Amino acid sequence: MSPMWDPPERGTGVCSACGGHTGDGLVHWVPRMSGPDVRVVIHADPTDCQPPAAAPH
Numbered sequence: 602m603s604p605m606w607d608p609p610e611r612g613t614g615v616c617s618a619c620g621g622h623t624g625d626g627l628v629h630w631v632p633r634m635s636g637p638d639v640r641v642v643i644h645a646d647p648t649d650c651q652p653p654a655a656a657p658h
Contacts, residue, residue: 614642619652 609627616623626642633639644650 611645612642614640616644616650617641618643619650621649621651623649 607630609629612626612628613622613624614626614628615621616626621644623642623644625645627645629641629643631639631641
């Protein structure tokens, strides 16, 4: 089965949604044909994920 459809694993990293570090994140691997697979981490607990405030224009 493709890694994209496998259940996520747990790991540490920078959350791709908010940019904050997480010690307990969900890790997804996104396969690419043009290069190495991309590792995407998001917070496991949605309440820990606080997207940054929009910058004023």
